[in-house]
Amino acid sequence: MALLEVEPVAPAARLRALAVAALGPLLTGYAAVAAVMALVTAIASRSTFTTAGVLTAALPGWLAAHQVPLIIQGHELGALPLLPTVLLMLLAGRTAAGAADRVDAWGARECGQIVLVTVAAHAAFGLTVALLIDGGPVVVDPLAGFYYPALLSGLAAGVGVAKRSGLVEWATGRVDESALRGLRAGLLAVAALLALGALIVTFGLVTSFGSANSMFALDGPGSALGMLLLSAGYLPNAVVAGTAFIAGPGFSLGSVTIAPVGFEGGPVPALPLLAALPEHAALWWVGLFLLPAAVGVLVGWVLRAAAEEPRERMRSVVVAAVVVALAFVVLAGSAGGALAGGPFHPLDLHAALVSFALGCWVAVPGALVAWFAGPRPVVEGPVGLIDPEEAAEADESESAEDEETEAEDSDSEEADEPEESADEETETDSDEPAEPEPGR
Template sequence: MLQRDVTREVNTVRPPEFSRSERMRVLVAAAVGSVVVGYAAVAAVLALVSATATYAEFSTSGVLSAAAPAWLAAHHVPLRFESGQLGVLPLLPTALLMLLISRTAAGTADRLGLYEPLQARGVVLSIAGSHAVVGGAIALIMGEGVVRATPAVAFFGCAAVSGLAATIGVANRCGLVEIVFDKLDPVALHGLRSGFMALFALVSVGALAVAAGLSASWSRTGELFAGAGPSFGVGLGVFLLCLGYLPNAIIAGFSYVVGAGFSLGGVEVSPVEFVGGQVPPVPLLAAMPENEFVWSPGVLVGGAVIGVFVGWTCRKVSDRPTSRVRAVLVAAITAGVGSLVLAATAGGRLAGGAFDPVTVPAGLLALLVALWVLVPGALVAWLAGSRRKVAVVDDGAEFVEPDFDEEAADPDVVFEDDELTDEFEQLEVVDSDEFEVDEDLEDDDYYDEDEYEEEPEDVEDEQVADADEDPADEEDLDAEFDEMLGMPSEEDLDGKPGR
């Protein structure tokens, strides 16, 4: 688009280039700073819990050593104990850590004046490399202690989380988002945005379901908080635990309202199937339904309504019904892939106990989300959209107005700036009759139109007159032409027989 190109040209005005040493110093500061700040934040939370707990022994070395596995858990690296593996990790620390890394990467890109996609490699690789090295080193130092981590998993896990966060931070500043959008046609771009909107709406419905469950069982939630311990420190620790796992609970609620459900050990909860049992005494789990209700399948209406809304937003994307359905299909795929990623990060192993594992079925959830968006959305987009206009010509035949071809359209010629549009509309077409020639110009620069039109007639009259005056010239030319070809003249042929 024109406005986007103008903005990109304005943003290319950057500070002078840094030297190699200065650039390296900035990248190292960003990489080390993101590691140190993240580690310090985890240690501060643990120090607060240890200081307020009644029977906990507070020491600086103990807090710093305990922060190492917590820092790995914030990078979503599974931890191993004697009893089993802890794979279901809280998502809120991971989200906060990714936000910190993203802001650090964005600030580094602004300081270095980066604006091209290839320039983002240095920032992303430096941050991801530093987190990977520190994560692998921590896993090696932990060794075979009480809490362990696999060095290879820690190395690549920390690199993946930090690299993704850094890429998100520099995506807009270095033009990565524009590259993706420029590769998509308007129909696919609209479908992509509708898919993210549908995913956000479905997750919001899951959050409402969790909030409704906590509200309905508020007394049970208070009993679980009181049973955790009488001291303020214990209550604070339980509250922080519930707060850290709140995104996991929201994703589980999202899976419930879609129809896939979730399981916690032998307990299975979904709108169409319920298997009860014992659950851990965590206040956040009080939002789970304790029994099967008749109205439980009614929560599936939320997914259908969101699918209808997606189809309604895609009804004007094109006059072709197939193009509108294609936009809904892109939205369904986008929402399905997003739900697959969320479900894969929300569950995991729970140390091999009675409540192991915590499962949010990622494949089933992605399939159901795609169907809830695709089926009602495609029907609404097909039926509610505009149609091609049919005109009747004089002989009674029907002429269908050609549709807009979105694939052949060039999005760069769309004027989005109001000022440029006003200037374009003010342009006037100059009429040739109103065009006046400056009389002060020299006559040699222009030809007289009358003389130019009469000149061929004069030349033709002169040629005709010359031909009438000398008819013998044509006979002389014929004789010379025959002599050149070696042909006998008419005088020689007069005396020969047969002439």
């Protein structure tokens, strides 16, 4: 059978794929930010629409979408919306994966080239934008404008080409099965906790729908569209805050503290999304702790058959708890930040406390369920209670062995009796006096 030969990719085609991977998400992301700003400016009642103004305003908007802190008139704005960041990372990852498919890239070298050009293009563009807007009303630290886009785009592109680069096989080959099961269970727990946070936010918005709806009709359709887009952009931040709330530490917005066991009310910005915040504390909030505990039970139930030994299952649970803690220390740290030094500064999600609390909510119930619900090794010897049926079977086997031993002993005694009688006859013969020889 003739082997199928794969034609090598032409250098020109490879260069085009690398250029698309580098510039595609960059230009598409900038165009999307400019389009949103143009739409809001065109609808707003008291604004002047100019193409140059929109394109200029989209430059710091692109940096903000990559979580680069903005300095507005000397005050830092670090609590930036996460939805544009998620969308741009998905775009960068999908573009990198598509480029790898087009040139049939395999291995760390070929896939690394795609990641490298993506990182280089975003880092160069971010640094250039930071230098261009220097001196205006919005200022950006050039170093932050350099490494934030580079880090996020590189992470997204690396995930996009992970299978083709062999990174997944390399990682799984150096981790045992118990750790892999714990990693999967930890990712499942992160998704479940975020879903619970989204449920809390949805419940708050539904119960305060009237207040949220009234904020959209304050200043015409342009303002309403801006409110809608701003609320949508901060929706992932609200989901992480909802998860921090059910975890226990909660979050704070300036002097306002929202937590199940520590509530301090006060005024909040007139944003429809913030209508979900409660106005008064409630005793039933303590029952919300059952939600992260249920996630821990789920983790334990998933890992109950991870290994025969209970200690190995405990190791998987610990890995899952570490994954949850690391994920939420990043998410909570990214969702909060400075709010330009205003009355609602800062938005603090207590990243360290939330990470520790969620790790404990997963580890403790998960360990208990995985220990008692999973299989146990059979222990030899009289340890603990003995099953009556097993004891009866053991007694029967012991009695059968005793009978066999007695039968063997009796057979050996019978076999020894003739030898003893022969010896006795010999002894009696030797005791008789010897007959004198004739002639003496």
